[in-house]
Amino acid sequence: MKQQKNWAGNLMYQAKHWHESRNVEEIQQIVRGATHIRVVGSRHSFNDIADSDDTILSLGKLNHVLVFDKEKQTVTIEGGMRYGELSSYLEERGFALPNLASLPHISVAGACATATHGSGDQNQSLSSSVKAMKVVTANGDIVEFSQDKNRQEWQGAAVHLGALGVIIELTLAVIPSYKVSQYVYEHLPFTQLAEHLDEIFSSAYSVSLFTDWRQDAINQVWVKQLSDEPSSVRSELYGALPAKANSHPIQGIESVNCTEQMGVAGPWFDRLPHFRLDFMPSSGRELQSEYLIPRQFAIESLQVIQEMRAMISPLLHVNEIRSVAKDDFWLSPSYQQDVIGIHFTWKDNWHDVQQVLPQIETALEPFQARPHWGKVFTMPKERVQSFYEKLPEFRQLLVQYDPMGKFRNQFINQYIF
Ligand SMILES: Cc1cc2nc3c(=O)[nH]c(=O)nc-3n(C[C@H](O)[C@H](O)[C@H](O)COP(=O)(O)OP(=O)(O)OC[C@H]3O[C@@H](n4cnc5c(N)ncnc54)[C@H](O)[C@@H]3O)c2cc1C
Numbered sequence: 001m002k003q004q005k006n007w008a009g010n011l012m013y014q015a016k017h018w019h020e021s022r023n024v025e026e027i028q029q030i031v032r033g034a035t036h037i038r039v040v041g042s043r044h045s046f047n048d049i050a051d052s053d054d055t056i057l058s059l060g061k062l063n064h065v066l067v068f069d070k071e072k073q074t075v076t077i078e079g080g081m082r083y084g085e086l087s088s089y090l091e092e093r094g095f096a097l098p099n100l101a102s103l104p105h106i107s108v109a110g111a112c113a114t115a116t117h118g119s120g121d122q123n124q125s126l127s128s129s130v131k132a133m134k135v136v137t138a139n140g141d142i143v144e145f146s147q148d149k150n151r152q153e154w155q156g157a158a159v160h161l162g163a164l165g166v167i168i169e170l171t172l173a174v175i176p177s178y179k180v181s182q183y184v185y186e187h188l189p190f191t192q193l194a195e196h197l198d199e200i201f202s203s204a205y206s207v208s209l210f211t212d213w214r215q216d217a218i219n220q221v222w223v224k225q226l227s228d229e230p231s232s233v234r235s236e237l238y239g240a241l242p243a244k245a246n247s248h249p250i251q252g253i254e255s256v257n258c259t260e261q262m263g264v265a266g267p268w269f270d271r272l273p274h275f276r277l278d279f280m281p282s283s284g285r286e287l288q289s290e291y292l293i294p295r296q297f298a299i300e301s302l303q304v305i306q307e308m309r310a311m312i313s314p315l316l317h318v319n320e321i322r323s324v325a326k327d328d329f330w331l332s333p334s335y336q337q338d339v340i341g342i343h344f345t346w347k348d349n350w351h352d353v354q355q356v357l358p359q360i361e362t363a364l365e366p367f368q369a370r371p372h373w374g375k376v377f378t379m380p381k382e383r384v385q386s387f388y389e390k391l392p393e394f395r396q397l398l399v400q401y402d403p404m405g406k407f408r409n410q411f412i413n414q415y416i417f
Contacts, residue, residue, distance in 0.1 A: 039079075046375045083104045183242060290375050294368055384415050
């Protein structure tokens with residue numbers, strides 16, 4: 001069998017056996033027969049979190065809605081469904097999710113496994129919309145985890161890094177559909193950001209900042225406003241001026257790949273992600289790293305990155321800075337504290353990027369910068385572990401449902417056990 005790669009192509013999966021499952025009984029059989037097994041989602045992680053030395057299971061064909069409950073405002077989906085598919089289904093029925101990541105291409109189960117997030121001072125990680133999951137655990141049985149059934153266990157299970165079992169169903173809370181208008185402002189001087197960071201992030205439902213650090217400024221501020229927020233373009237935003245046409249966050253890439261801007265109101269799922277489902281998100285040839293930093297250190301940590309810009313900029317497509325509201329999940333980088341995400345879309349040059357990452361991680365160490373679970377980082381495991389006070393409880397949860405470590409891989413052994 002041809003060796004399989006992740007989306008970015010920077011990782012060749014090591015698994016010897018690949019299965020594409022079409023039904024739950026088959027999944028149970030495969031799990032019972034495997035010694036080590038992992039599930040892949042849409043393969044958008046940049047590290048080996050989804051890899052296995054033995055068996056990989058893909059649920060890509062299990063991508064349907066199972067139940068839509070209008071009264072309870074919940075939707076139950078199969079474990080391989082992507083946000084793009086779910087969003088269209090919900091919109092047709094007048095419903096929505098509160099937030100999305102920068103792209104709709106990723107699977108719901110895979111995104112929630114790593115606490116994937118969008119932006120917004122009031123917007124939590126995407127895992128926060130999930131209220132229950134059905135999981136095929138190591139012995140092949142189906143176990144239901146839910147916020148209502150056992151809240152404490154749920155806090156451990158919701159962000160599971162793929163180590164709990166095969167997520168075959170997820171139930172998500174939905175909200176009435178809403179419209180969003182997107183405006184881009186260009187060239188925000190760094191001094192203005194340092195003085196007005198809180199005002200800028202709280203100025204709309206979801207705000208993202210992009211810069212390649214070629215100048216001492218933020219290239220673009222993407223402001224996503226709800227249609228019931230005052231929604232006319234401002235003449236300026238702390239010195240940044242409105243863009244005259246649609247933009248791509250990375251200089252030199254066609255804006256046709258991006259969701260509509262210039263204040264044209266549109267459905268939530270076609271404005272909250274930066275990239276459109278039918279187009280290549282981001283640059284395609286890239287690596288990504290991201291550090292989630294407690295909000296109180298936002299300005300100092302950005303100042304540190306700004307001081308390193310001569311070193312960072314040549315390797316960078318773009319930096320994105322976002323805000324994420326706290327949640328309650330043991331393994332979430334925003335566990336019980338609001339955070340700022342400093343994200344790096346690197347050029348596809350691992351040789352040089354791996355020299356720079358330890359320097360960034362050391363510079364950000366005073367600010368308790370936690371790496372995104374699905375992106376590349378070089379931080380020692382001891383430091384990663386020190387951020388998660390509930391790690392012992394998480395280990396116990398995994399041991400309870402998977403005593404032999406069937407769902408552990410090198411990544412889980414290194415960073416969790
Ligand atoms: C272009 C691009 C843009 C991105 N934008 C963002 C962003 O805006 N915000 C952000 O936070 N992250 C972002 N990411 C990172 C991405 O959201 C995460 O890496 C996410 O986990 C990828 O989900 P996936 O479906 O591709 O899962 P994979 O990468 O395939 O797997 C991720 C984890 O989920 C587990 N998993 C997947 N499905 C199942 C299942 N059914 N049962 C059990 N375990 C499962 C895997 O074992 C693995 O541990 C981006 C990545 C790319 C490539």
